[in-house]
Amino acid sequence: MISPPEPRPELVVLSHLDWNWVWQRPQQLVSRLASQYDVWFVEEPACEPDLDEPQLRVDDAEPVRCVRLHVPAARSRRGFDDPDAVAYPQAVADFLGPPPPAGRVVWAYTPLALPIADAIEHTTLVYDVMDDLSSFQHASPNLPLRHLALLRAADVVFTGGRSLHSKVTRHRGDGVHCFPSGVECEHYASVRRRRREVDARPVAGYVGVIDERIDLELVETLAALLPDWCIRMVGPVFKIEPGALPTAPNIEYPGKVDYAELPSVLSSFDVALMPFAHNDSTRSISPTKTAEYLAAGLPVVSTAVADVARDFGAFVSLRADGLGFADECRRLLAEPRDGGVELERHLESYDWERIVDRMAQLVVAAGPPRHAAHGVSA
Numbered sequence: 001m002i003s004p005p006e007p008r009p010e011l012v013v014l015s016h017l018d019w020n021w022v023w024q025r026p027q028q029l030v031s032r033l034a035s036q037y038d039v040w041f042v043e044e045p046a047c048e049p050d051l052d053e054p055q056l057r058v059d060d061a062e063p064v065r066c067v068r069l070h071v072p073a074a075r076s077r078r079g080f081d082d083p084d085a086v087a088y089p090q091a092v093a094d095f096l097g098p099p100p101p102a103g104r105v106v107w108a109y110t111p112l113a114l115p116i117a118d119a120i121e122h123t124t125l126v127y128d129v130m131d132d133l134s135s136f137q138h139a140s141p142n143l144p145l146r147h148l149a150l151l152r153a154a155d156v157v158f159t160g161g162r163s164l165h166s167k168v169t170r171h172r173g174d175g176v177h178c179f180p181s182g183v184e185c186e187h188y189a190s191v192r193r194r195r196r197e198v199d200a201r202p203v204a205g206y207v208g209v210i211d212e213r214i215d216l217e218l219v220e221t222l223a224a225l226l227p228d229w230c231i232r233m234v235g236p237v238f239k240i241e242p243g244a245l246p247t248a249p250n251i252e253y254p255g256k257v258d259y260a261e262l263p264s265v266l267s268s269f270d271v272a273l274m275p276f277a278h279n280d281s282t283r284s285i286s287p288t289k290t291a292e293y294l295a296a297g298l299p300v301v302s303t304a305v306a307d308v309a310r311d312f313g314a315f316v317s318l319r320a321d322g323l324g325f326a327d328e329c330r331r332l333l334a335e336p337r338d339g340g341v342e343l344e345r346h347l348e349s350y351d352w353e354r355i356v357d358r359m360a361q362l363v364v365a366a367g368p369p370r371h372a373a374h375g376v377s378a
Helices: 025-033 088-096 111-119 143-153 162-168 216-225 259-266 289-295 306-312 322-334 340-348 352-366
Strands: 010-014 038-042 055-061 064-071 104-108 124-129 156-159 176-178 203-207 230-234 251-255 271-274 300-302
Touching (some): 010 088, 010 111, 025 038, 025 124, 025 352, 055 088, 088 111, 104 111, 124 352, 156 162, 162 176, 259 289, 271 289, 271 322, 289 306, 289 340
Parallel strands (some): 010 038, 010 104, 038 064, 124 156, 271 300
Antiparallel strands (some): 055 064
């Protein structure tokens, strides 16, 4: 007689990033945790003017099921704390019901979803601080207080980089663990074999979201100083008016690409770029793309982002402006850098599988909630 499968715990992820948007930290972690949990991925509300009343919709996006509240409002989506989405917490709680016998973990990426976490019955609450969201353009004024409330309520807290860890530990000293984002080295193994099959002229490229974190003036200067190069900015443009983007005959904006396409995209680069601005939104970032570029065997030029300098300074060229980027691109094209065995060993410590295994152990060790009632919604 075949024994029935062991019941699995549930994982309810509260995310400000959609599952089918750019493949980032939440997708890397959650897609692996799905081998241990039944996953519900709760996204920000969507507005539909033709609706008569809010509707909770669930879509299968293997290996997760995406949950979203659609509200009868004419405005574009505003976030979890939008007044039109006041029914969201109870709708999710009613839909999920009580936790399964194996337990339920709520894993939050945004403190704005704290009312949903409060409404759901759960056995463990995780807060994965991947960005300082309050420093971003058009950030909700509710973020700072909700952030502090979620830090108090969470049973275990993760941070996506050392700068974030330093900030978080000012408010909470125990149960905070630093896990910079990782890399799937095998995903990029083919890049070195395929490089230079596409373009005859050199390519300096960026992959990622193009938003207020990018130094557009630096990109414009770089394109002017390297007229015989292609400056390829790959990724969705977000919170920037198209007219504000630098334009030149040698600047390209191919748009968003899927994670599966990244090796092909990177194979056309000669030098990888991280032209981050120095502003509030970049002060605490720990870019996932650093390790991805290096795993692809690309030389990397970056502005002096604190976590990049601290974690990858031995393998990345740090330059301050467009002139410095242009000089370094020319040098790297003539004398490409190779991190060799030292780089391979360094990247091993950023392996996503190792990171997920350790995180999962800490979640289990966190045990039952530290509080009878979690948090206070600000």
